[in-house]
Amino acid sequence: MSGNSDQLQIIHGVCAHDCPDTCSWKAEVSNGQAVRLYGDPQHPFTRGVLCAKVSHYLERVYHPERLQVPLRRTGRKGAGQFEEISWDAALAEIANRWRKQIEEFGAETILPFSSAGNQGLIQHSSLDMRLFGLMGCSRLERNICGNVAHEGLCATQGCGTGINPEDLVHSRLIVLWGTNTLVTNSHLWPVIQESRRHGGRVIVVDPIRTRTASAADQHLAVRPGTDTVLMLAMMHIIIRDGLTDEDYIQRYSEGFAELSDHVRQYTPELAATVTGLSVEQIEAFAREYATVRPAVLRPLIGLEHHPNGAMMFRTLACLPVITGAWRYRGGGLARSTGAFQFSALNTAGLLKPETWQPDCRSLNMRDLGRILHLEADKGAVRSLLVYNSNPAVTMPNQNLVRRGLQREDLFTVVHDLFLTETARFADLVLPATSQLEHLDIVPSWGHHYLSLNRPAIAPCGQSVCNTELFRRLAAAMGRDETWLYESDEQLLRTALDSGHPMLEGITLESLLEHGYLHLNHAPDWMPFAAGGFATPSGRARLFASAGSESGAALPPVPGEIPVRPPGRLQLVTGKTLHFLNSSYSHQEPHRRRAGQLTVQMHEEDAAERELQHGDSVILQNEQGSVRAICSVSPHVQRGVISIPFGGLLDASGESVGVNILTPEWPTDWGGGSGFYACFVEVSAEK
Ligand SMILES: Nc1nc2c(c(=O)[nH]1)N[C@H]1C(S)=C(S)[C@@H](COP(=O)(O)OP(=O)(O)OC[C@H]3O[C@@H](n4cnc5c(=O)[nH]c(N)nc54)[C@H](O)[C@@H]3O)O[C@H]1N2
Ligand SMILES: Nc1nc2c(c(=O)[nH]1)N[C@H]1C(S)=C(S)[C@@H](COP(=O)(O)OP(=O)(O)OC[C@H]3O[C@@H](n4cnc5c(=O)[nH]c(N)nc54)[C@H](O)[C@@H]3O)O[C@H]1N2
Ligand code: SF4
Ligand SMILES: [Mo]
Numbered sequence: 001m002s003g004n005s006d007q008l009q010i011i012h013g014v015c016a017h018d019c020p021d022t023c024s025w026k027a028e029v030s031n032g033q034a035v036r037l038y039g040d041p042q043h044p045f046t047r048g049v050l051c052a053k054v055s056h057y058l059e060r061v062y063h064p065e066r067l068q069v070p071l072r073r074t075g076r077k078g079a080g081q082f083e084e085i086s087w088d089a090a091l092a093e094i095a096n097r098w099r100k101q102i103e104e105f106g107a108e109t110i111l112p113f114s115s116a117g118n119q120g121l122i123q124h125s126s127l128d129m130r131l132f133g134l135m136g137c138s139r140l141e142r143n144i145c146g147n148v149a150h151e152g153l154c155a156t157q158g159c160g161t162g163i164n165p166e167d168l169v170h171s172r173l174i175v176l177w178g179t180n181t182l183v184t185n186s187h188l189w190p191v192i193q194e195s196r197r198h199g200g201r202v203i204v205v206d207p208i209r210t211r212t213a214s215a216a217d218q219h220l221a222v223r224p225g226t227d228t229v230l231m232l233a234m235m236h237i238i239i240r241d242g243l244t245d246e247d248y249i250q251r252y253s254e255g256f257a258e259l260s261d262h263v264r265q266y267t268p269e270l271a272a273t274v275t276g277l278s279v280e281q282i283e284a285f286a287r288e289y290a291t292v293r294p295a296v297l298r299p300l301i302g303l304e305h306h307p308n309g310a311m312m313f314r315t316l317a318c319l320p321v322i323t324g325a326w327r328y329r330g331g332g333l334a335r336s337t338g339a340f341q342f343s344a345l346n347t348a349g350l351l352k353p354e355t356w357q358p359d360c361r362s363l364n365m366r367d368l369g370r371i372l373h374l375e376a377d378k379g380a381v382r383s384l385l386v387y388n389s390n391p392a393v394t395m396p397n398q399n400l401v402r403r404g405l406q407r408e409d410l411f412t413v414v415h416d417l418f419l420t421e422t423a424r425f426a427d428l429v430l431p432a433t434s435q436l437e438h439l440d441i442v443p444s445w446g447h448h449y450l451s452l453n454r455p456a457i458a459p460c461g462q463s464v465c466n467t468e469l470f471r472r473l474a475a476a477m478g479r480d481e482t483w484l485y486e487s488d489e490q491l492l493r494t495a496l497d498s499g500h501p502m503l504e505g506i507t508l509e510s511l512l513e514h515g516y517l518h519l520n521h522a523p524d525w526m527p528f529a530a531g532g533f534a535t536p537s538g539r540a541r542l543f544a545s546a547g548s549e550s551g552a553a554l555p556p557v558p559g560e561i562p563v564r565p566p567g568r569l570q571l572v573t574g575k576t577l578h579f580l581n582s583s584y585s586h587q588e589p590h591r592r593r594a595g596q597l598t599v600q601m602h603e604e605d606a607a608e609r610e611l612q613h614g615d616s617v618i619l620q621n622e623q624g625s626v627r628a629i630c631s632v633s634p635h636v637q638r639g640v641i642s643i644p645f646g647g648l649l650d651a652s653g654e655s656v657g658v659n660i661l662t663p664e665w666p667t668d669w670g671g672g673s674g675f676y677a678c679f680v681e682v683s684a685e686k
Pocket of ligand 1 (some may be wrong): 018019020062133177178179180181183187205206207208210222223224225226227298300301302303306500572573574575577578579580581582646676
């Protein structure tokens with residue numbers, strides 16, 4: 001062995017990107033430098049593989065454009081011109097501005113804005129919530145991702161729980177419903193493949209022929225947003241043909257009679273006209289779903305980005321109840337495991353909600369553009385602190401967001417690893433650590449392991465992690481509450497100290513020893529094999545009386561058929577392989593790997609507009625326009641176009657966000673965003 005390798009240390013960590021896979025990794029460190037990063041071969045879900053993005057994570061950590069020092073704006077907002085300043089000067093400026101502002105306008109005019117750019121337990125939410133809660137800042141409804149699905153499921157099940165995704169090995173029919181597993185959740189694929197080796201079949205329901213749809217046994221190219229009607233027609237067929245599980249329905253559900261009455265009108269013929277599928281496809285799908293055991297429905301996020309998002313999930317959750325699919329290991333519904341993991345953790349201890357100022361207003365992240373345009377008498381936001389998010393790309397109606405960020409009287413601070421589109425508008429930019437540089441535990445929303453991330457290297461340059469930023473801000477604001485200064489280790493110990501049986505034996509020490517641990521539950525755990533739904537009656541609600549605590553805004557039975565404005569094409573903007581939302585789009589060579597902004601279009605839609613493959617086109621609606629290259633593609637259906645979301649470059653080399661075109665549609669639950677209900681005109685670029 002060489003002298004160098006004698007000093008090689010191997011540090012266990014875990015990816016904290018906003019991704020269901022939460023991969024375990026190992027970092028090889030030599031003389032304080034990370035020299036290699038690879039997926040943990042022992043981890044049953046990671047299986048030694050990192051994805052197209054994170055297998056290049058060291059490029060990100062050591063990227064020449066990574067932020068190293070605090071910066072102050074010298075040019076106009078958005079121009080990206082900055083000078084270096086010290087941390088002390090930056091913190092003093094923030095404290096000074098905030099103090100004056102609180103005195104003159106009140107603390108609610110400060111809006112901390114964050115998402116799940118780091119989804120680690122304490123780097124996502126801990127000291128920030130304590131500090132801003134105590135200060136009485138505006139609260140942010142962080143519900144652009146996951147909550148709509150959760151609320152929709154709650155309307156039926158009383159909770160969002162589903163089966164352990166690893167149990168898909170036992171499934172014999174896997175329906176990937178509005179999820180692009182191979183791109184967004186790639187570590188589930190080997191589990192699916194194992195099921196297929198034992199005779200399992202995979203059906204993808206997606207308006208786009210994604211990579212996943214191409215790799216499946218069958219693709220059902222439903223019209224966007226019409227899935228509820230497909231689900232109702234499936235129930236119509238299942239009930240009509242006597243394929244229900246009467247015993248399960250009787251024991252564990254309520255409202256079946258009303259549901260049966262209701263679905264009678266949803267004939268396969270009606271569903272065919274609405275969804276664009278054929279009657280034969282719908283009949284065969286319903287029968288296969290009801291007769292193959294175990295059958296699992298696997299949705300992720302695609303369905304919830306529609307104005308009827310919650311209803312789609314609520315209706316989906318009725319299917320495994322009427323067929324009794326929950327009885328079988330590998331059957332039922334498998335969605336985010338996030339809420340399940342968090343139910344075991346001591347989040348109240350971590351966030352200390354009892355110390356927050358009461359009655360502070362809550363603002364929905366989806367509405368950032370509008371929020372930044374509130375009038376003074378409506379409590380105009382005057383300071384914005386952005387971390388864990390890049391809203392100038394990821395929130396809808398981006399032109400409005402960017403116009404808001406341009407306001408001269410808005411004081412914006414951004415904490416990030418790169419000079420993102422949002423950071424370019426900031427007055428102060430603060431450098432953030434990468435996942436190799438801080439301590440955390442990462443609960444997963446794609447499996448049942450809880451994983452520890454140990455720092456492998458010292459922070460790059462003067463970067464600090466989120467928790468350290470909030471300790472520094474507390475000090476700059478002159479706070480003397482000791483719990484605003486707890487160390488990362490103390491915070492993690494608090495979170496693990498819940499007394500919950502699923503955390504038995506899971507301590508910081510045992511995590512340090514093993515790296516990751518499976519939540520404690522019986523290996524053959526099944527959430528609803530014998531009922532036990534989280535509703536007041538313990539039964540699944542197939543018919544929800546108005547005003548039931550969850551999904552209160554939803555009508556008692558699913559039903560409405562979404563209407564599409566005539567003449568326009570529906571733009572679906574799902575995730576892309578080389579970026580993680582907008583992350584990695586600020587780095588070469590990732591940008592190059594992702595390619596140019598391309599819009600996929602059906603050949604008849606292209607012909608109607610006299611467009612050819614390779615033409616430059618303009619996509620346009622009342623919110624703005626985006627330039628893209630036209631790709632005439634067999635992967636999209638008539639009336640639908642698709643552009644991957646996340647900061648791609650157009651022909652002129654500008655970073656363009658498709659969210660210029662997406663509206664701030666709320667969903668039927670109220671929160672979330674109907675991103676995919678986006679209708680545009682497309683024409684040749686003159
Ligand atoms: N490589 C990569 N991985 C990621 C991410 C990334 O940006 N890049 N992002 C991460 C994040 S934040 C999330 S939330 C997850 C999301 O993971 P997914 O939910 O799998 O991803 P999406 O692309 O949001 O949507 C999935 C699919 O829904 C389809 N869809 C849209 N509308 C409808 C509809 O009306 N009906 C049906 N049946 N399908 C519809 C879209 O065409 C898309 O293929 O992925 C995570 N993983
Ligand atoms: N059109 C369209 N829009 C969408 C979606 C879509 O499918 N289509 N998907 C939506 C979904 S599901 C989601 S989740 C959102 C995602 O929206 P965002 O959360 O805004 O996603 P990112 O673009 O990944 O931004 C995360 C930022 O956090 C930074 N970051 C990472 N780690 C840290 C850290 O430790 N500290 C700090 N301070 N910063 C850190 C990253 O560098 C990055 O700039 O986008 C939504 N927007
Ligand atoms: S982004 Fe997702 S798939 Fe990639 S390494 Fe992280 S957790 Fe794994
Ligand atoms: Mo997301």
